Amino acid sequence: MDQPRHSNHHRRRGFRGKNNTRPRRARTDEHRTDAASSQTTAAAPPQVRQEEDTVMTGATPEATVPLDDAKFSDLKGSNLVHPTLIETITNDLKFSHMTPVQAATLHDLLPPSRSDCLVQAKTGTGKTLAFLLPAVQTLITNHRNQAERGSPVVSLLVISPTRELAMQIAQEATNLLQRFPNFHVRLAIGGTNKDQEERRILQSCNVLVATPGRLLDHMANEDILYSFRSLETLVLDEADRLLDMGFSKALREIVGKLPNRKEVNRQGMLFSATIAQHVHQAADLVLSPGYKFISTVPAGETNTHQRVPQLLVKVDTFSSVGAAVVGCIREEAKQHQDFKVIIFAPTAHLADFYGHIVSQLSDMPPVSTLHSRISQSKRTKITNEYRDAKSAILVATDVIARGMDFPGVTTVVQVGIPSDKESYIHRLGRTARAGAEGRGIFIVTEAESWFPRWTLKEISFIPHPADVSALAEVEAIATVMDETDRARIYQAWLGYYKNHLKGFKWTNEELVAQGNTFAHDGLACPETPPIAKSTVGKMGLKGTRGLVVVPDPPRARSGRAPRGRGNRS
Ligand SMILES: Nc1ncnc2c1ncn2[C@@H]1O[C@H](COP(=O)(O)OP(=O)(O)OP(=O)(O)O)[C@@H](O)[C@H]1O
Secondary structure, eight states, rough: SSSOOSSSSSOOSSSSSSTOOOOOOOHHHHHHHHHHHHHGSOOOEEEEEEEESOOOOOOOOOOOOHHHHHGGGGGTTTSOOOOOHHHHHIIOOOOOOHEEEEEEEHHHHHHTTOOOEEEETTTTTTTHHHHHHHHHHHHHHHHHHOOOOOOOOOOOEEOSHHHHHHHHHHHHHHTTTTOTOOOOOEEEEETTTTTHHHHHHOOSSEEEEEHHHHHHHHHHOOOOOOOOOOEEEEEEHHHHHTHHHHHHHHHHHHHHSSHHHHHHHHEEEESSOOHHHHHHHHHGTSSSSOOEEEEEEEEOOOSSSSSSSSHHHHHGGGGGGGHHHHHHHHHHHHHHOOEEEEEOOOOOHHHHHHHHHHHTTTSOOOEOOOTSSSSSHEEEEEHHHHHOOOSSEEEEEEESSSSOTTTTTOOEEEEOOOOOHHHHHHTTTTOOOTTTTHHHHHHEEEEGGIIIITTTTTTTOOEOOOTTTTEEEEHHHHHHHHHHHHHHHHHHHHHHHHHHHHHOOOHHHHHHHHHHHIIISSOOOOOOOOOEEHHHHHHHHHTTTTTTTEOOOHHHHTTTTTTTTTTOO
16 A cells, blocks of 8 residues: 555645746745745645555554744754755745645654655655755765765765756755855766766765666776765655666666665665555665655645646547647647747657647747657757746657756646656646646547546546647648658557557557558658568567568668667657
């Protein structure tokens, strides 16, 4: 069982109420005012439970944490947080009040308690500072005891599932440590110069923010491995993602290379907006038995924000999806002079497709596309530009679904079913952050409508008419697209939906028939695009009627995978 038991208190207000129309970007003041006004609103305390064991047993929360109007300045003179850190938060970062998750976890996470904690709170509610502040305080408290000089001593290791998120966390840690110039925050992420990273870490490193693969690479270097000899805090951000099948092997290897947690008195923290069952089962990798599970998500509530309207746009066929995307953006433009939209697509090739369509229309703000097939330097540039943009459209895959904090995103559009419920929640969480307003639009075909009905059944979607008036424009753009590109998009479509066949209850033949209709009507392909024999085999579609199978190109026949195939996001 996943959730700690919840009491019957009313829900605490978030940063800002639904009808509050103050400007979106005045983040800190919005939060301050809301926290201050929460005296008049009954609050549901976050749920805290001390784990008896590493596997949940249905126990009840052991304690509730009062959520008064906790202010950072209240910590002055408490000896819990270094006065300079408090100055940084209140004067430099300009945060006066704690967010609910910060208030709920601070005392457990700070020295001297330094409890191991699994923490759940909604997207965009300040979880990053909730783990950074206590971990940085531990670094400051213990630093004077570190006798060894001349070799780096990493105090805090934060692991993130994506490079973009790692960079963002490192930036927040740097901001928090800005009045402590002797402490250094370093990155270990893929897609960048490894030697340069290594040099920087070995020069000096107190806080390391890393993605699992690159971290493991660095751990092969004995000097870097040695820098973890007295690691004090290990944080997994987006813990449910890091502990799922895709990453858990790497995570086990990493933890196996770290010193024994009891010997170094290492504190473990797991943070996420979504905590699935597998997290409780795997938590012992990082947390000691008896860890606390703290959730600020009220009982029976989904992790999406109630105040964020979630519109459901249904179209008849996959061929109308592109036009519906354009229709949604045009409607957005009618509502806001400046707007920032993120469009989430199921695969990299489909993201390229929608990005291309939208970028060809003259009435759109700047459009960029982001996915894992793009080089890291370009990804970083696109991320930074979108963060700073006043009005822009970002078409992306799940690489930015979790944790990314882009200010001022007015609407998140999800096109087609996401890979799972958690992905839907995290994607939606890119809007309405830190008390701002925003909305979600979920575009599905009739065939996909089982997903919101069954997988997202707790969410009350607002039915919204589909505007597909751009059908002819989309077709005109698709018609002149490169044929190979269209073939790849078709193939990506087949690959993605093949993985979700169970939900659709389609046979392989029905899947291919749908894909072919998409190719002809949505991508304007004059003929069904051909697919290489080995790719058909890899997709599990061998012998399926309706496919145009061609021999493998020479490279594939020599046993190597053809370029540009597969379903990477
Ligand atoms: N006490 C605070 N007062 C006002 N704003 C805050 C406070 N703490 C954090 N923020 C801001 O809130 C925003 C969201 O914070 P953060 O990115 O940590 O959210 P999160 O809970 O980690 O979200 P996600 O689940 O999407 O990762 C950031 O812009 C951050 O600077």
